[in-house]
Amino acid sequence: MPRIAVIGAGISGAAVARELARRGHEVTVVERAAAAAGTSGRGEGNVLVSDKGPGPELELSVLSRRLWSALACELREELPEPFPSIEFEAKGGLVVATTEAGARSLEEFAGAQRAVGVRADVLDRASVNELEPHLTERSTAAIHYPEDAQVQPVIATEALLASARNAGATVITGTRVSAAVRDDAGRLSGVRVESRTGRRDIIAADQVVIAAGPWSAEVSSLLGAPIPVKPRRGMVLVTTRMPHRIRRKVYDADYVGAVGSSDVDLQTSSVVESTAAGTVLIGSSREQVGFRDDFRARIVAELARKATALFPFLAGASVMRTYSGFRPYMPDHLPVIGEDPRAAGIWHATGHEGAGIGLAPATAQLLASLIDGSPAPLDASPFAPARPSLAPYLNEPYPNEVTV
């Protein structure tokens, strides 16, 4: 039975571990801190099809969205109460433009998505009012994406890990990886690890999957297969709990542009939604500042201003706390899923930027089928570490210019 070590117990590592364990592999997950302690626990739990234009990542999103529906049922059945619900909610997304130019490009964008099978309904004013009665009256266009959904990412990660354990996987937390172990023929035979208490060990593995999010740059470098993933920081504001007035994920059309941009500077666009607990989450910012997590009031002010432009009633809301997380950012804006061309036995599953929660199930299925040699659920070549668009960056030494 092939032995596989998965580095990282975030949503990607958890999904990959579950998928591989259920296919009969002997899986060990090694996590430096705790489950969902990095990027996965510091986002909004987005499962979106709305924010991607036609292309390989949209195809991955569409597959993953379908898999999430099935997963939500499977996990509930496998992990009944008192295991908490993963709060999978098919709440739908509403993308709103507030300028005439924005309206035109949003409608074009939605048209292109519809052409490849995404549900993207153009709404008239009356329908907007019905879906989101508290939305600003100054919107110039609104597209409804009924397939957009949300999960509670920390519980979802824990549920995937619990399910992986049920299928035979072992999860080791508080332990970091230091190097790959290869036999005399150069074949991978395991990874060296060290626990927080200083205990050193070797975990036997024929294959290693690196799913360490933005920290994959460091881990992949230690394992001799450096990939150019960088942290891109995003901040979220959390309001106090309030009566439920925002029913969907509502975001301004700028968000799509910010997702696809390569700017290093701060960018913000409004993403507003309610959680199952009754708070409202207000995102989102993107900036490349390495792993710095200091508080910046300017971001809070900008996010608050843009959110109140979408929902004027939020002007009277109290912000209870803020948090930020580091999204794994790839220079060519595509996740990296597959075997490293330079180091046999080393596999990557990262670079999803802000979409990792949504894309985890499809990433796991794709990666597992590549490891198995079974038919892939979709074309894997756009995500391959050996893809041409990544080639110029693969020889960048780690640490790269944006570091701690």
Next chain:
Amino acid sequence: MTAFRIPPHRDAVDPTPSAPLMISVDDTPIEGVTGQTIAGVLLGADRLSWRTTSTRGARRGLFCGIGVCFDCVAEVNGERDVRLCQRRAVDGDSVRTQHDALPILVPEDRN
């Protein structure tokens, strides 16, 4: 729990004598003194909880007492989500306790 007030002559921070004030909580009048937070007035009247949780309706009052946890929120003079541990009581304040129902989740594929 018994509320404990430092007599003015022993209060190094604010030795001026305090004047009585009156606030109402859900239309019930409660007496306090100037300088107290609204939470302080409530504790002084032996009131330990004023909010209820959404899921189980469990009682909540002061938890951290320093403005961090947001457990002690209530409506004050029409404004929601005021942390009573942070709001100085003013004579005539009208406090209403809050109970917020959980939002109803959108079930799968109802859209």
